[in-house]
Amino acid sequence: QTVVTQEPSLTVSPGGTVTLTCASSTGAVTSGYYANWFQQKPGQAPGALIYSTSNKHSWTPARFSGSLLGGKAALTLSGVQPEDEAEYYCLLYSGGAWVFGGGTTLTVL
């Protein structure tokens, strides 16, 4: 079964820019993996940010963007706000099944 790997933790300063990545054990992530990104805060259900690599939902703040970077899916936050401190999960479609990454804890400090 595919294993999806994310950075366990990252720290960013308010107003800064940070990129989270999502790698697949099967090889380079392409558009065919339909990467999704979610934000989860304690005690809440995950909230969807990005789908199909780079598409934003109608509610996704403009500072969030998705892309492919160096064979991985990537989520970039530009102009980070204190409220962006959360757990971030990627989700990849591989072999007819969805697989979540282990999550990245983003600290805004």
Added chain:
Amino acid sequence: QVQLQQWGAGLLKPSETLSLTCAVYNGSFSAYYCNWIRQPPGKGLEWIGDISQSGTTNYNPSLRSRVTISVDTSKNQFSLKLSSVTAADTAVYYCARGDVITGMGYWGQGTLVTVSS
């Protein structure tokens, strides 16, 4: 505004069958896949499986032998059954609507299911 509301038993004994239902309100039901996802306490998310409106299912290989997802299009509802539960199945279970085209944009509120003797 699309809303997903889910319900089901929150406390089970080992070997029992988990049963949850999710209803979709204020949105198209027939055009999307519906998913079940779970999250053990303090851990990450795990995709359980999905179902199309025609009843086509896909399951996580690690759970396939114990999972059944079904759909009732007349009620805009879909359901999850997980048999022979153990303490390792203790988790918050979420339903979510979406697929490769639309993304999983809409989620239920989550149901904590605890397995304990």
